[in-house]
Amino acid sequence: xxxxxxxxxxxxxxxxxxxxxxxxxxxxxxxxxxxxxxxxxxxxxxxxxxxxxxxxxxxxxxxxxxxxxxxxxxxxxxxxxxxxxxxxxxxxxxxxxxxxxxxxxxxxxxxxxxxxxxxxxxxxxxxxxxxxxxxxxxxxxxxxxxxxxxxxxxxxxxxxxxxxxxxxxxxxxxxxxxxxxxxxxxxxxxxxxxxxxxxxxxxxxxxxxxxxxxxxxxxxxxxxxxxxxxxxxxxxxxxxxxxxxxxxxxxxxxxxxxxxxxxxxxxxxxxxxxxxxxxxxxxxxxxxxxxxxxxxxxxxxxxxxxxxxxxxxxxxxxxxxxxxxxxxxxxxxxxxxxxxxxxxxxxxxxxxxxxxxxxx
Amino acid sequence: xxxxxxxxxxxxxxxxxxxxxxxxxxxxxxxxxxxxxxxxxxxxxxxxxxxxxxxxxxxxxxxxxxxxxxxxxxxxxxxxxxxxxxxxxxxxxxxxxxxxxxxxxxxxxxxxxxxxxxxxxxxxxxxxxxxxxxxxxxxxxxxxxxxxxxxxxxxxxxxxxxxxxxxxxxxxxxxxxxxxxxxxxxxxxxxxxxxxxxxxxxxxxxxxxxxxxxxxxxxxxxxxxxxxxxxxxxxxxxxxxxxxxxxxxxxxxxxxxxxxxxxxxxxxxxxxxxxxxxxxxxxxxxxxxxxxxxxxxxxxxxxxxxxxxxxxxxxxxxxxxxxxxxxxxxxxxxxxxxxxxxxxxxxxxxxxxxxxxxxxxxxxxxxxxxxxxxxxxxxxxxxxxxxxxxxxxxxxxxxxxxxxxxxxxxxxxxxxxxxxxxxxxxxxxxxxxxxxxxxxxxxxxxxxxxxxxxxxxxxxxxxxx
Numbered sequence: 002x003x004x005x006x007x008x009x010x011x012x013x014x015x016x017x018x019x020x021x022x023x024x025x026x027x028x029x030x031x032x033x034x035x036x037x038x039x040x041x042x043x044x045x046x047x048x049x050x051x052x053x054x055x056x057x058x059x060x061x062x063x064x065x066x067x068x069x070x071x072x073x074x075x076x077x078x079x080x081x082x083x084x085x086x087x088x089x090x091x092x093x094x095x096x097x098x099x100x101x102x103x104x105x106x107x108x109x110x111x112x113x114x115x116x117x118x119x120x121x122x123x124x125x126x127x128x129x130x131x132x133x134x135x136x137x138x139x140x141x142x143x144x145x146x147x148x149x150x151x152x153x154x155x156x157x158x159x160x161x162x163x164x165x166x167x168x169x170x171x172x173x174x175x176x177x178x179x180x181x182x183x184x185x186x187x188x189x190x191x192x193x194x195x196x197x198x199x200x201x202x203x204x205x206x207x208x209x210x211x212x213x214x215x216x217x218x219x220x221x222x223x224x225x226x227x228x229x230x231x232x233x234x235x236x237x238x239x240x241x242x243x244x245x246x247x248x249x250x251x252x253x254x255x256x257x258x259x260x261x262x263x264x265x266x267x268x269x270x271x272x273x274x275x276x277x278x279x280x281x282x283x284x285x286x287x288x289x290x291x292x293x294x295x296x297x298x299x300x301x302x303x304x305x306x307x308x309x310x311x312x313x314x315x316x317x318x319x320x321x322x323x324x325x326x327x328x329x330x331x332x333x334x335x336x337x338x339x340x341x342x343x344x345x346x347x348x349x350x351x352x353x354x355x356x357x358x359x360x361x
Numbered sequence: 362x363x364x365x366x367x368x369x370x371x372x373x374x375x376x377x378x379x380x381x382x383x384x385x386x387x388x389x390x391x392x393x394x395x396x397x398x399x400x401x402x403x404x405x406x407x408x409x410x411x412x413x414x415x416x417x418x419x420x421x422x423x424x425x426x427x428x429x430x431x432x433x434x435x436x437x438x439x440x441x442x443x444x445x446x447x448x449x450x451x452x453x454x455x456x457x458x459x460x461x462x463x464x465x466x467x468x469x470x471x472x473x474x475x476x477x478x479x480x481x482x483x484x485x486x487x488x489x490x491x492x493x494x495x496x497x498x499x500x501x502x503x504x505x506x507x508x509x510x511x512x513x514x515x516x517x518x519x520x521x522x523x524x525x526x527x528x529x530x531x532x533x534x535x536x537x538x539x540x541x542x543x544x545x546x547x548x549x550x551x552x553x554x555x556x557x558x559x560x561x562x563x564x565x566x567x568x569x570x571x572x573x574x575x576x577x578x579x580x581x582x583x584x585x586x587x588x589x590x591x592x593x594x595x596x597x598x599x600x601x602x603x604x605x606x607x608x609x610x611x612x613x614x615x616x617x618x619x620x621x622x623x624x625x626x627x628x629x630x631x632x633x634x635x636x637x638x639x640x641x642x643x644x645x646x647x648x649x650x651x652x653x654x655x656x657x658x659x660x661x662x663x664x665x666x667x668x669x670x671x672x673x674x675x676x677x678x679x680x681x682x683x684x685x686x687x688x689x690x691x692x693x694x695x696x697x698x699x700x701x702x703x704x705x706x707x708x709x710x711x712x713x714x715x716x717x718x719x720x721x722x723x724x725x726x727x728x729x730x731x732x733x734x735x736x737x738x739x740x741x742x743x744x745x746x747x748x749x750x751x752x753x754x755x756x757x758x759x760x761x762x763x764x765x766x767x768x769x770x771x772x773x774x775x776x777x778x779x780x781x782x783x784x785x786x787x788x789x790x791x792x793x794x795x796x797x798x799x800x801x802x803x804x805x806x807x808x809x810x811x812x813x814x815x816x817x818x819x820x821x822x823x824x825x826x
Contacts, residue, residue, distance in 0.1 A: 061547050081550035088551040094544035098566045098646035107562070108552035141648050159552060 010071045010162055012036055013195070018077075019066030020053050020219075027053040029219040030067065035163075040189050040196045042210035044203060044230075046242065050219035051199045055165050058197065060084050071162060082111075087156030087194075089166040093148045095140035101151050102127065102136045108159035126158035129188060146177045153185065157194055166198045170205065182208060203243055207231060215239050233280060237289060237359050245291035246334045249275065249307075249327070250361060253288050261358040263290045265307050266329040273307045273327070275349075277356030287361035294322060296355040297335035299347045306348040309333050311341045407621035418622035428606055428623070432630065435602040438515070438590075439583040442522040446530035446579055447572060454535040455564070467535070470528040481524050482592035486512055489520070517593035518600045522583050530579045537571030538564070542651040567650045573642040577635045584631050603627050 013035040020028040028050045035041050043051040056062040058069060060081035069077040076084055087108070095104050106123040114122065127136050130150035140148055149169055156164055169185070170178045186209055189196055200206050206213050207227040215222040215230065223235040234240035237248060251265040254274055261279045264272045277290050300306055309325035320338045325347070327333060335349055373379065410417035422428045457463060473481065489495050489511040496508035511517055541564060549559045587604040594600030603623060611620035 059547075059551055061550070081547070082553045082555055084551075085553065086551060088548065090544050090548060092542065092544050092651070094542065094548035096545060096548070096563060097649050097651065107549070107554070111549075111553040111555075111558060139648065155548075155552070165551075 010037055012072060013163060014070040014072075015058070015067070016070075017067035018054065018057055018064055018069065020050075020057055020062060021065050026219050028057065028064075031216070031219070031221055032067075033214060033221065033224070035195060035197065037195050038193045040198065040209060040211045042206035042213045043197065043199045043216055044206040044213050044242070045201065045216035045222075047201060049216045051201075051216050052167055053219075054216070055088075055167050055197060055199045058163070059086055059088050059165050085159070085161055086163045086165055087159055087161035089149075089152045089156045089164070089169045091168045091171055093140075093152040093172075095148055095151055095155070097140050100137050100139055101132055101143070104140065104151055105155045105158050108155065112159065122158060126154040129157070129191065130154040130184070145173050146181055149173065149181055150184065153188060157188070157192060160194075162195065164194045164196045166196060168199055168201070170200075170202075178205075185209060215242065217242075232355070234291075234357070235280070237291060240291045240357060240359070244293055245357065246294055247290075247292045247297065249290045249292070249331055249333065251275075251288060251290060252286055253284055253358075256284065260353060261288070263288055263358055265290065265331070266327055271328070274305045275307050275351040275356060276353040277351055277358045278354065279358045284358060284360050289359050289361050290351070290356055291359060292351050292356040294334040295336050296352040297333070297349045298352070299335070299337055300350045302348050304348060304350065306350045307333070308346055309335070309349055311343055311345045311347060313343065314341050316340075403621045404625060406618050407625050408618075410618050410622075411616055418619045419626070421619070422622060422626060431601050431603040431606040432626070434600065435584055435586070435604075436630075438518055438522065438586060438600070438602065439580055442519060442526055442583040443530075443576055443580040445523060446527045447534070447576060449527060450531040450534040450575075451538075451568070451572070453531060454538040455560070457535060458539045463535075467532060470531060472528075473524060474528045476525075478521065478525055478588040479592065481521055482589050485517065485521055485524075485593050489517070512593050514595050515599045518586065518589050518602075521589035521593050522586055525589075526579055526583055529582065530575055533575040533578065534568075534572065537568055537575070540571075540650055541567050545651075566646055569645045570642050570647045573638050577638050580634060580638075581631050584634075585627070603630075 015031060015033045015035070018028055018031040019026070031050070031054055033041075043054060045051045053062065057064045057077075060077075060079060060083075064077055067077070068075055096107065099107065102123055105126050106119055109119045109122055127133055130153055132147065132150055132154065135143060135147060135151075140151065143151065152169070153166075156166075166185075170181050173181060182205060185198075188194075189209075198206070198209060207230070210227060212224065213227055213230045214224050215234075217238055223230065223239050225233075230239070230243055234243045234245065241248065249263075249265045250267070251263040254262045254264050254272070256262075256279065259278045259280075260276060261284065262274045262276045264274055266273060275290055275292070277292065307327060309327055311323055311325045313324040314337075315322045317336075320336055321340055323335055323337055323341055325333045325335070333349065337347075341347065367375070370379075407418055408415045410421070413420065457466060460466065487493055491508040491510075495511070496505070499505040499509065500507075511520065545563050545567075546559055549563050554562065585604060586602055587608070590596055590600040590602045590605055594602075596602075596605050604627070607620045607623040607627070610616045610623060
């Protein structure tokens with residue numbers, strides 16, 4: 002049985018997907034529903050199981066537990082070639098002995114699409130990724146970005162029910178990566194193909210995805226829209242991954258609703274308050290305040306705030322990124338508009354809406 | 362302010378010549394002394410027959426069915442053996458590539474190669490003989506009423522060649538198969554290709570160049586069959602192969618001139634087959650066998666001149682092709698499979714090697730410490746490029762030479778001609794010129810020598826641009 006094409010499903014249900022390698026649980030019960038047309042990013046540090054998850058969905062790796070269903074049809078026992086999912090590989094995996102056109106048309110040929118229609122659909126896919134000029138070249142004659150375009154065109158030419166992308170931009174340089182990111186977004190908007198995109202780059206995930214799934218140790222940590230993930234990570238680990246570079250330990254001073262004022266530093270130090278939001282009540286005494294460097298600002302001395310001794314400043318074009326230490330030795334990263342002298346003491350305040358307080 | 366014109370050192374450095382180029386000299390001298398001179402000597406001797414004009418030996422060979430038929434008999438052994446080995450090796454390699462513990466298997470497979478033809482022949486005589494296990498089992502099971510004759514005829518030699526040749530073919534094939542990026546197969550699967558289609562459309566086209574080279578190496582090895590043709594064959598009749606004819610001429614008729622001529626013909630036939638196979642190879646895709654990010658380094662069928670770096674890499678390609686698998690048991694990296702220029706080197710290698718053990722030595726020379734590209738070190742700098750290449754090539758040739766003498770010695774001793782062995786010793790010690798106890802082996806090898814040299818140098822020229 003071959004799922005020829007199928008943009009006509011409603012939901013892909015993944016339930017309790019597991020994969021073990023010996024004693025190591027690479028995937029430990031991942032459950033996720035993906036709606037048709039959605040762009041879902043699997044985000045996480047290397048080794049978190051996101052690529053394993055993708056390979057299991059593709060059928061390249063047998064699962065050791067759980068099910069995958071396309072609406073009501075169970076597909077996790079089908080072979081890769083029977084699932085009808087398109088996949089874009091990190092190494093592109095273009096067939097080196099076939100021209101761009103033949104690469105893109107390969108999936109259609111395997112499906113026995115007749116000549117005229119095949120030609121028309123290949124043309125469309127070639128046009129979609131703007132590779133008309135290179136259509137008769139071999140992959141070896143293309144640049145990295147062009148190869149990636151071909152890989153994407155090849156995956157979507159078969160009009161798959163699901164497009165799987167495994168860190169497709171990680172082999173490109175920074176400038177090209179940005180270009181291709183926009184290209185992928187454009188193609189997704191144009192085609193509306195349901196996409197699962199694996200990446201370790203939070204910026205990529207934020208800019209591309211409709212929904213982000215943060216994974217760690219083979220499990221789903223948090224699922225949410227890019228804005229949710231960016232503003233309200235569910236725990237410290239996710240916050241860390243989402244760019245909350247400062248994690249300052251302290252004690253709760255006051256809590257009013259979700260607004261919490263935290264005395265940074267251990268007991269015995271002068272009270273140095275920073276204010277942030279708590280994701281839930283009942284924080285307890287010992288807490289950690291997580292804040293991005295951009296959400297800390299220098300204020301005049303005398304106001305309540307965190308006193309920090311400047312250790313290092315780096316020029317960042319629009320301003321400076323400074324590194325300092327608190328009285329009890331915690332490292333603080335913050336942004337300032339002007340250069341600071343090393344050894345100076347500055348008084349920092351946090352943006353109370355953007356700093357987050359978690360139980361320690 | 363003007364820039365001074367480059368001095369002679371800088372000019373030479375631009376051509377890849379510097380002080381280290383001198384290191385080539387000893388190898389070059391050995392090469393001339395052990396290969397070029399003996400080959401030319403043999404060639405000249407072959408044109409000085411005992412009777413008749415300068416072409417007398419060759420006229421006699423083609424006129425006398427007893428001599429001429431040896432050619433057909435040899436080909437009738439070499440072609441089937443090579444094809445069967447290849448046809449067996451490919452499916453086995455396709456399966457073995459998925460195994461995690463390949464090392465044990467490859468070790469087991471290397472063992473029969475190290476045993477040598479004599480031991481294998483001896484074993485076969487017992488096992489496949491009329492009273493051997495094989496026939497007894499067949500008869501006890503009632504499958505046969507009389508013993509199947511598998512020794513002292515064509516089939517005995519065929520089996521013996523298969524047993525000793527298959528591991529070599531298999532290991533070479535395995536290194537080609539594992540060099541293909543597994544992501545390509547995964548990609549084909551996601552695109553709906555079933556296993557048979559994946560093999561036909563992805564693996565086969567990418568394997569063909571490598572397989573054709575493996576064919577050449579295996580063929581040459583089988584073509585120079587001597588010990589097994591004598592020991593498990595019927596050397597007076599059905600398996601009177603060409604090397605037996607050369608041996609006969611040299612040691613029974615004491616006609617060194619005729620033996621030289623036969624050896625030269627052996628070389629010509631082998632060269633012909635190999636050139637034919639390798640020119641067919643040029644009809645198929647010969648680019649890299651990885652599907653993506655590595656392509657920047659070894660871009661496919663673009664004119665070679667644009668990619669000097671790739672050429673340099675290919676210059677040692679053959680060595681790596683087999684050596685990682687064969688010698689160290691480590692997987693050969695995909696990047697060694699960019700083998701545009703391998704044609705030349707395949708040619709050179711087998712012309713020199715001619716025999717399994719010599720080929721192994723040749724191949725083994727390319728061995729490098731793990732994680733280190735030898736050509737980074739030898740070939741990447743413009744200065745040391747040519748020097749390194751020469752040293753490597755000529756070194757290989759010399760090692761091959763040394764091994765070949767030993768082999769000849771062994772063959773002579775085995776064939777029960779101690780005086781032949783002595784003669785080999787004499788020849789390899791000094792002016793080795795004419796065919797020896799090893800039948801056509803040594804001269805046949807010599808005949809290929811200048812060709813090998815040229816092939817290596819040609820590729821060298823390309824890569825200096």
